[in-house]
Amino acid sequence: AQTVTQSQPEMSVQEAETVTLSCTYDTSESDYYLFWYKQPPSRQMILVIRQEAYKQQNATENRFSVNFQKAAKSFSLKISDSQLGDAAMYFCAYRIYTGNQFYFGTGTSLTVIP
Amino acid sequence: KAGVTQTPRYLIKTRGQQVTLSCSPISGHRSVSWYQQTPGQGLQFLFEYFSETQRNKGNFPGRFSGRQFSNSRSEMNVSTLELGDSALYLCASSLGQSYTEAFFGQGTRLTVV
Numbered sequence: 498a499q500t501v502t503q504s505q506p507e508m509s510v511q512e513a514e515t516v517t518l519s520c521t522y523d524t525s526e527s528d529y530y531l532f533w534y535k536q537p538p539s540r541q542m543i544l545v546i547r548q549e550a551y552k553q554q555n556a557t558e559n560r561f562s563v564n565f566q567k568a569a570k571s572f573s574l575k576i577s578d579s580q581l582g583d584a585a586m587y588f589c590a591y592r593i594y595t596g597n598q599f600y601f602g603t604g605t606s607l608t609v610i611p
Numbered sequence: 612k613a614g615v616t617q618t619p620r621y622l623i624k625t626r627g628q629q630v631t632l633s634c635s636p637i638s639g640h641r642s643v644s645w646y647q648q649t650p651g652q653g654l655q656f657l658f659e660y661f662s663e664t665q666r667n668k669g670n671f672p673g674r675f676s677g678r679q680f681s682n683s684r685s686e687m688n689v690s691t692l693e694l695g696d697s698a699l700y701l702c703a704s705s706l707g708q709s710y711t712e713a714f715f716g717q718g719t720r721l722t723v724v
Contacts, residue, residue, distance in 0.1 A: 542715035597642045597705050598667050601654035
């Protein structure tokens with residue numbers, strides 16, 4: 498069974514600083530996708546970044562980057578130059594290569610301190 | 612381009628009643644999946660539809676059902692509501708089953724009293 502674990506229920510970061518959110522997952526599949534979604538108070542789930550398991554290169558999207566360790570089944574999110582608008586709940590998610598079924602972690606609530 | 616639209620946004624129902632929630636995916640998207648979000652259980656997969664066929668179902672009782680219409684709009688129905696069904700119900704749409712991009716709606720907040 499696929500499981501996704503986020504061990505940090507809450508994190509805080511000073512504005513302009515860097516923060517790393519942790520995520521581990523368990524799967525027996527070899528082809529899959531990993532995602533970080535952001536859910537602000539508006540409840541809209543917004544895709545932050547995605548990683549294809551077959552790609553060794555870590556994905557980056559502007560200030561957001563991941564550290565994908567396939568053997569360790571680890572997928573952490575690094576947010577650089579944190580901004581007030583980054584404050585939200587962040588969910589790590591896994592999806593098998595085919596199908597549209599996501600498995601989500603329990604989320605990390607990120608607070609950005611001005 | 613309009614996003615994923617879920618209606619209604621808020622709903623209050625009484626135990627024992629039934630409820631129907633609607634999800635209109637992004638135009639051209641054929642895959643819709645549903646999730647239940649609660650503080651205790653987090654986000655849990657309910658079911659997935661593609662081209663009017665249920666492709667996957669999560670571990671929920673038979674009181675939870677869904678369907679998808681020819682225009683890709685999807686509905687989920689919960690019968691005999693229980694207090695524990697109070698949750699945020701989210702739907703996500705994507706072009707097809709193997710596309711990585713999935714877009715979420717803002718959800719329907721269901722409260723069962």
